[in-house]
Amino acid sequence: MTAYPTEExxxxxxxxxxxxxxxxxxxxxxxxxxxxxxxxxxVLLFEADARKAPCGSLEGERVRxxxxxxxxxxxxxxxxxxxxxxxxxxRLMPPGTNSVAYLTPQSLIVRPPVELHLTAGHxxxxxxxxIRNVGLPVEEPLDAFWRGVYDSVGIEDTASTVESFVDGxxxxxxxxxxxxxxNPGLGLLRRWSECFGELVSDRRFQTSACGDVRHKIFLHQAxxxxxxARDVPEERIWKLSPEYSYPYHLxxxxxxxxxxxxxxxxxxxxxxxxxxxxxxxxxxxxxxxxRSWLAARA
Numbered sequence: 104m105t106a107y108p109t110e111e112x113x114x115x116x117x118x119x120x121x122x123x124x125x126x127x128x129x130x131x132x133x134x135x136x137x138x139x140x141x142x143x144x145x146v147l148l149f150e151a152d153a154r155k156a157p158c159g160s161l162e163g164e165r166v167r168x169x170x171x172x173x174x175x176x177x178x179x180x181x182x183x184x185x186x187x188x189x190x191x192x193x194r195l196m197p198p199g200t201n202s203v204a205y206l207t208p209q210s211l212i213v214r215p216p217v218e219l220h221l222t223a224g225h226x227x228x229x230x231x232x233x234i235r236n237v238g239l240p241v242e243e244p245l246d247a248f249w250r251g252v253y254d255s256v257g258i259e260d261t262a263s264t265v266e267s268f269v270d271g272x273x274x275x276x277x278x279x280x281x282x283x284x285x286n287p288g289l290g291l292l293r294r295w296s297e298c299f300g301e302l303v304s305d306r307r308f309q310t311s312a313c314g315d316v317r318h319k320i321f322l323h324q325a326x327x328x329x330x331x332a333r334d335v336p337e338e339r340i341w342k343l344s345p346e347y348s349y350p351y352h353l354x355x356x357x358x359x360x361x362x363x364x365x366x367x368x369x370x371x372x373x374x375x376x377x378x379x380x381x382x383x384x385x386x387x388x389x390x391x392x393x394r395s396w397l398a399a400r401a
Contacts, residue, residue, distance in 0.1 A: 112144050112202040112220050112284075117171070117188045118158050119151040126208040128161060129379075129400050136396060139215030147195070149188035169195070180303045182323040185280075190296040196287040202228075203292070204284040210348070210373045213366065213393060218343050219284040225341040227291070227331060228284040231265035231277065233350040237321045238267060238274035247312035249275070251305075252325045255298045261332040268345065269356050276332040280324045281373050282348035291330055299326045346370040352377040354386045367393050 114134065116127050127148065135142045149171045150158040162168040169191065177183035185205075192203050204219040206212075218228055232238060239249050241264050253260065263276035285291055302308055302322060313319055331340070349363060352375035363369055366389045380401035381389040389397065 110199055112141065112204055113192070113196060113200055114144055114146045115149070115189065115192045115203055115205045116146060116208055117149045117151060117185050118156050118208060119184045121156050123208040124156040124158065124161075127158075130206060130208060130210060130212070131161065131166060132400070133396075134212040136212075137214060137393070138212050141212075141215050141217075141220070147192055149184070149191070151184040151188070174300070176300055176304050181320050183299075183303070186296050186299050186323050189292040193285075193287040193290070193292040201286055201288070202284045203287045205280070205282065206371070207281040207373060209352075209375045210282060210371055211379075212371055214346075214370045216347070216370055218341065218347060218370070219282075221284055221286055221341065224339070226286045226289055226335050226339045228341040228343050228347075229331070230268070230279040230282065230343045230345075230348045232267050232274075232279050232324070233269045233353055234356075235267045235270055235272040235274055235277075237318055237325065238272065238277040241273050241275060248318055249325065251302065251308045251312050252298075252322075252329050255301050255326065256294075256329045256333050258329065258333050261329070263332045263337060268361065269350060269353055269358070271358070276328050277325065278328045278331060279348050280327050282343075282371050289334070291334060294334070295323075295327050295330050298330065299323055302326065344370070348373050351387065364388055365390060 116130065118124050118127050131146055143165060146166045148158050148161055148166055148168045150168055151171045153170065158168045171184060171188055173183055173187045177187055189205060196203060202219060202221045221228060237248065239246060245260060261276050264273055265276055266273050313322055346369045349369045349372045351372040364387060366387050379397055381394045381397045
């Protein structure tokens with residue numbers, strides 16, 4: 104088995120709720136159990152609400168708990184903790200770190216996450232979004248939402264496109280932010296927080312183009328995508344395999360040709376609110392040793 108320099112990668116998890124806390128405990132355990140040489144990598148655990156979800160019990164060897172103080176202008180906005188934590192993670196990275204790997208708490212590491220360790224030829228590792236949602240088809244003109252996002256990052260439009268994984272729509276660059284890796288030396292995460300902060304503070308934008316819940320939920324993802332499209336050349340983007348950030352919570356919607364039938368074949372499935380008790384997982388096969396491992400934690 105290839106050994107990887109684990110000092111070059113740091114995993115980032117943000118805990119904002121009690122559910123995040125319990126999920127993060129299992130996620131970290133899965134990294135240690137199934138991450139191979141990556142199992143020894145450092146984890147930065149950002150504690151967004153010390154009252155509702157205190158993270159002290161998770162601190163230990165190679166797990167560092169970082170209290171998160173989100174600026175007032177971000178407070179109350181969906182996913183603001185995630186955006187600010189990623190900015191802080193980038194700022195805190197020690198010399199020699201080339202990969203900040205964000206993992207949503209509602210995910211697992213099932214096999215070594217090799218592709219999250221960036222090589223010299225790539226600056227980010229990403230997946231396209233699962234479904235189109237607020238994404239914009241390439242043949243359509245910019246709508247008010249995406250015009251506002253692009254204005255905030257300083258671009259007219261983008262020629263970069265992706266195909267959404269589940270519903271197969273060709274849309275302008277729109278990346279999933281449940282699992283990704285990024286080179287902290289580029290300052291992309293700082294710029295993400297700056298543009299996101301500008302838009303959440305823009306009352307006109309928030310009451311018009313971003314006035315509904317769906318656009319508010321995915322604003323952070325849209326801004327992230329626009330920053331990447333602006334600042335990272337296509338050849339510097341590593342397109343993660345479908346085994347990363349695989350949407351197990353959407354398993355029944357994934358087309359048969361793209362659907363994973365054995366959980367063990369994935370690297371980093373995302374489950375969101377889908378139960379992980381192997382006894383009740385009738386939409387995917389779970390083999391040993393993962394089956395017993397999950398059963399013990401269900």
